[in-house]
Amino acid sequence: MKRKVTLKQIAKELDVSISTVSKSLRDSSEISEDTRLKVQAFAKLYNYKPNLIALSLKNRKTKTIGIIIPEIVHHFFATVISGIEHVANEKGYNVIVTLSDESFDKEVINMDMLANGSIDGFIMSLSKETQLRKDFHHITEVINQGMPVVMFDRVTNDILCDKVIIDDNLAAFEAVQKLIDANFKHIALITTVDYVSVGKLRTDGYVKALKANNMEVDSNLILKIEDIDNCTEQIENLINNNKIDAVFAVNELFAVTAIKAAKKRGIIVPDDMAVIGFTDGIISKYSSPSITTVGQNGIEMGGKAAQMLIDRLETELEEEEHYKTEVIETHLVIRESTPTL
Amino acid sequence: MKRKVTLKQIAKELDVSISTVSKSLRDSSEISEDTRLKVQAFAKLYNYKPNLIALSLKNRKTKTIGIIIPEIVHHFFATVISGIEHVANEKGYNVIVTLSDESFDKEVINMDMLANGSIDGFIMSLSKETQLRKDFHHITEVINQGMPVVMFDRVTNDILCDKVIIDDNLAAFEAVQKLIDANFKHIALITTVDYVSVGKLRTDGYVKALKANNMEVDSNLILKIEDIDNCTEQIENLINNNKIDAVFAVNELFAVTAIKAAKKRGIIVPDDMAVIGFTDGIISKYSSPSITTVGQNGIEMGGKAAQMLIDRLETELEEEEHYKTEVIETHLVIRESTPTL
DNA sequence: TGTCAACACGAAAACGTTTTCGCAACCTGT
DNA sequence: ACAGGTTGCGAAAACGTTTTCGTGTTGACA
Numbered sequence: 001m002k003r004k005v006t007l008k009q010i011a012k013e014l015d016v017s018i019s020t021v022s023k024s025l026r027d028s029s030e031i032s033e034d035t036r037l038k039v040q041a042f043a044k045l046y047n048y049k050p051n052l053i054a055l056s057l058k059n060r061k062t063k064t065i066g067i068i069i070p071e072i073v074h075h076f077f078a079t080v081i082s083g084i085e086h087v088a089n090e091k092g093y094n095v096i097v098t099l100s101d102e103s104f105d106k107e108v109i110n111m112d113m114l115a116n117g118s119i120d121g122f123i124m125s126l127s128k129e130t131q132l133r134k135d136f137h138h139i140t141e142v143i144n145q146g147m148p149v150v151m152f153d154r155v156t157n158d159i160l161c162d163k164v165i166i167d168d169n170l171a172a173f174e175a176v177q178k179l180i181d182a183n184f185k186h187i188a189l190i191t192t193v194d195y196v197s198v199g200k201l202r203t204d205g206y207v208k209a210l211k212a213n214n215m216e217v218d219s220n221l222i223l224k225i226e227d228i229d230n231c232t233e234q235i236e237n238l239i240n241n242n243k244i245d246a247v248f249a250v251n252e253l254f255a256v257t258a259i260k261a262a263k264k265r266g267i268i269v270p271d272d273m274a275v276i277g278f279t280d281g282i283i284s285k286y287s288s289p290s291i292t293t294v295g296q297n298g299i300e301m302g303g304k305a306a307q308m309l310i311d312r313l314e315t316e317l318e319e320e321e322h323y324k325t326e327v328i329e330t331h332l333v334i335r336e337s338t339p340t341l
Numbered sequence: 342m343k344r345k346v347t348l349k350q351i352a353k354e355l356d357v358s359i360s361t362v363s364k365s366l367r368d369s370s371e372i373s374e375d376t377r378l379k380v381q382a383f384a385k386l387y388n389y390k391p392n393l394i395a396l397s398l399k400n401r402k403t404k405t406i407g408i409i410i411p412e413i414v415h416h417f418f419a420t421v422i423s424g425i426e427h428v429a430n431e432k433g434y435n436v437i438v439t440l441s442d443e444s445f446d447k448e449v450i451n452m453d454m455l456a457n458g459s460i461d462g463f464i465m466s467l468s469k470e471t472q473l474r475k476d477f478h479h480i481t482e483v484i485n486q487g488m489p490v491v492m493f494d495r496v497t498n499d500i501l502c503d504k505v506i507i508d509d510n511l512a513a514f515e516a517v518q519k520l521i522d523a524n525f526k527h528i529a530l531i532t533t534v535d536y537v538s539v540g541k542l543r544t545d546g547y548v549k550a551l552k553a554n555n556m557e558v559d560s561n562l563i564l565k566i567e568d569i570d571n572c573t574e575q576i577e578n579l580i581n582n583n584k585i586d587a588v589f590a591v592n593e594l595f596a597v598t599a600i601k602a603a604k605k606r607g608i609i610v611p612d613d614m615a616v617i618g619f620t621d622g623i624i625s626k627y628s629s630p631s632i633t634t635v636g637q638n639g640i641e642m643g644g645k646a647a648q649m650l651i652d653r654l655e656t657e658l659e660e661e662e663h664y665k666t667e668v669i670e671t672h673l674v675i676r677e678s679t680p681t682l
Numbered sequence: 683t684g685t686c687a688a689c690a691c692g693a694a695a696a697c698g699t700t701t702t703c704g705c706a707a708c709c710t711g712t
Numbered sequence: 713a714c715a716g717g718t719t720g721c722g723a724a725a726a727c728g729t730t731t732t733c734g735t736g737t738t739g740a741c742a
Contacts (some may be wrong), residue, residue, distance in 0.1 A: 001523055002485065003487060004458075006727095006728060006732095007728065007729070008728075008730090016691080016692085017691070017692045018692090018693095018728090018729085018730095019691075019692060019694090019730085019731080020690085020691060020692075021691075022729070022730060022731085023691090023731090026730085028691085030690070030691075031690070031691075032689080032691090034691060035690080036693085049453070049456075049457045050457065050728080050729070051457060051458040051727090051728050051729070052399055052457045052458045052459050053394060053403065053458040053459065053699090053727085053728080053729095054396050054458070054727075054729045054730095055728080055730085056394045056521075056695095056697090056726090056729095056731060057392075057394045057395055057697045057698070057699095057729080058696075058697050058730060058731095059728050059729090059730085060697070062394065063457075064437070070421055071423070072413075072419050072423050072426070073419045073420050073423050074417070074419075075414070075416070075623070076417075078414045078419050078733080079414050081413055081438070082412070082413050082414050082440065083440065085413070085439065085440050086440075089439070089440075093436060094437055094439065094454065094455070094459065095437065095439075096405070096435055096436065096437045096438070097422070097426065097429075097436060097437070097438045098426065098435065098436075099423065099426050099427075099431070100493050103669075104405050110430075112390070113435065114347070114435070115390075116390045116391065116392060116393045117345075117392040117393045117394040117395070117698085118394065118435065120404075132513075136674065144343065145343065145344065145345055146344065149725035165689075179654050183672040200369045239653045249594065250726080256627045258628070261386045261631075263629070276701085278624070282416070282622075282624055283623055283624075286597045286602070286624045286627070286628050287627050287628055287629060288600075288604070288628060296740090345700060347697095347699090348699070349698075349700065350702095356724085357721080358721070358722045358723075359698090359699085359700095359722090360701080360721075360723075360724090361720085361721060361722070363699070363700060363701085364700090367700085371719085371720065371721075372717080372720070372721075373720060373721090376721085377718080388742095391698080391699065391700095392697090392698050394698080395697070395698035395699040395700095395727090396698080396699060396700085396742090397699095397727090398698080398699080398726095398727045398728070398729095399699050399700060399726075400700080402725080408702090454708095458728085473694070474719050478718070491692095494689085568686090588726060631698085646698085669689090683742100684741105684742090685740100685741085685742085686722075686739100686740090686742105687738100687739090687740085687741100688736085688738085688739080688740090689736105689738075689739095690735105690737085691734105691736090691737100692715090692720100692733100692734085692735085692736100692739095693732105693733090693734080693735100694731100694732090694733090694734100695730100695731090695732085695733100696729095696730090696731090696732105697728105697730100698727105699726095699727090699736090700725100700726090700727100701724100701725090701726090702723105702725085702726105703722100703723090703724090703725100704721105704722090704723080704724100705720105705721090705722085705723100705727090706719100706721090706722100707718100707719085707720085707721105707722090707731105708717100708718080708719075708720100709716100709717080709718070710715105710716085710718090711714105711715095711716095711717105711718090712713100712714090712715095712732095
């Protein structure tokens with residue numbers, strides 16, 4: 001159990017100064033080739049690696065990115081992390097992951113915790129509660145301290161910073177338009193409550209599509225779900241009590257639950273009812289029938305977010321107020337839950 | 342854009358020494374109530390928070406746990422991280438996540454990167470390639486430096502450290518035994534290649550169950566899959582070319598693919614063929630029919646691992662060679678892919 | 683031989699903390 | 713009035729780096 005060797009120890013061992021050791025290892029021309037090689041050999045022998053914490057303190061850079069997401073047990077967020085991790089790693093950054101569990105308080109606590117020197121910048125997606133309360137003081141505070149923040153997916157206009165999103169409104173519009181094109185007349189919407197930003201945008205897209213085609217927006221066909229864990233009953237009610245020939249759901253879970261509800265009722269998907277979901281995750285791919293869905297590339301989103309953050313970190317120019325919002329392309333992944341359109 | 346305030350700045354501003362400020366903030370009795378309150382008020386006003394990097398350097402503790410897993414876009418690993426993050430957070434630790442992508446080299450690189458001061462200990466699950474090569478020098482090295490390591494799920498006997506596992510062998514045995522009890526006679530196994538530790542153990546459990554019941558182990562009914570991404574064809578072959586009335590699969594993907602293959606052939610699950618999978622994730626829950634599976638509680642595993650690591654970190658006693666292996670209970674989650682047993 | 687540059691290296695500051703120790707100034711009791 | 717004990721605070725070391733600046737030794741050159 002040998003502790004990690006430090007410059008000081010090498011210096012002592014070789015009877016030179018710490019400076020000499022440091023310079024030797026960094027191949028400074030100040031040091032004679034003799035000592036340089038001697039030091040380097042010794043360092044290699046003892047497997048010297050500079051202590052990153054000490055470097056962080058000295059350089060005031062940690063080469064670490066902080067991530068705050070609502071939860072990780074959620075395929076989309078997992079893919080985003082994966083995307084972040086890969087480009088971060090490529091650029092020599094580590095990622096430190098914290099979960100808000102959709103709680104405002106945890107989001108704040110985690111942010112405070114990381115903001116005290118542990119990281120160089122944030123990549124985050126807002127918790128539901130934060131979106132509900134519209135309280136973003138913790139984020140502005142961090143930004144004011146000069147720490148860059150990149151938000152993705154669940155963002156807000158109340159904060160000025162770099163963002164990576166998809167065009168939820170457009171994607172929803174296009175998905176519903178597809179259903180309309182395929183001659184479906186009674187298209188239901190299963191969505192979240194309005195304060196969830198992406199839910200609201202997708203809802204708007206649905207409404208827009210109907211209106212653009214002069215179709216009536218029937219509020220009975222719009223189900224807004226608050227508690228995602230207990231959506232089954234509500235969705236069954238929706239399907240059992242209405243004449244519906246297509247469903248647009250704002251996430252995978254709602255989509256698959258709708259299919260199960262239909263199946264229970266003897267409604268065949270896609271013959272009697274078409275379903276389009278949102279997010280191309282595990283569920284859409286492996287459920288039976290597999291689900292046509294709006295694919296949002298989480299890996300790409302994460303990668304882009306990391307890219308933007310690192311760019312900002314590494315251009316010292318402090319070009320404030322030059323924030324960009326990147327829009328990642330979505331695409332409809334056609335599967336079995338829709339008839340060949 | 343005000344930089345974070347430091348002790349030094351407070352000291353200067355209040356015309357006292359840094360020591361005085363530090364002590365005041367830590368409520369030292371050495372300092373008069375007068376100055377103490379004055380400093381505290383000032384600190385609160387400027388929202389002083391100690392710099393964690395500086396503390397890490399001083400205390401030689403980062404209060405951060407390093408995680409190395411094969412991939413994160415995998416429900417089981419995501420749940421484990423979730424478990425780790427929650428107990429870590431509770432104890433005041435952060436987690437830094439790195440992915441090996443099943444690659445030995447990335448595993449080594451990530452380990453080296455984190456071992457240089459960034460973290461206090463590791464929680465990890467071996468990459469496939471590492472298991473194949475049986476090269477664990479990077480892990481022993483880290484352990485020898487006095488940094489605790491907790492391994493979970495994909496572990497190895499070649500390393501002495503704390504471990505959290507499930508009894509893969511027993512769980513597989515019991516699952517297969519269930520099938521046998523239900524009078525299935527031709528039970529196929531879809532598993533991974535042998536070097537994946539958990540795959541091997543589950544395979545052994547399958548064999549053991551058959552033998553224990555004096556059933557023949559038919560190698561035609563055992564499919565070992567190397568490339569998990571292209572398993573469909575092999576699984577279809579297995580099902581199409583053999584008389585099979587039940588399938589035991591060592592993961593969700595194989596299970597759902599088997600069901601799809603059966604469906605394609607007009608075989609009804611569970612009436613004509615029963616399926617039991619492994620890992621109670623998204624797929625098992627939402628596929629149709631939903632899949633009976635061996636549940637391994639990732640949250641619990643992660644939580645336990647974090648607990649063990651933190652315990653070891655916080656008992657200075659250095660009680661080496663007293664490593665424990667925790668076995669997390671599994672349980673069969675009965676769903677639609679098996680007849681009521 | 684004296685001067686000046688080149689060379690090779692070391693001392694020290696800095697990053698932001700905590701903590702040990704020392705040292706004044708004051709107070710107490712005789 | 714003086715020994716001894718509090719009280720309140722500051723200096724400095726330490727954690728492990730990097731880097732600036734200084735400095736002593738050499739060699740060359742006039």
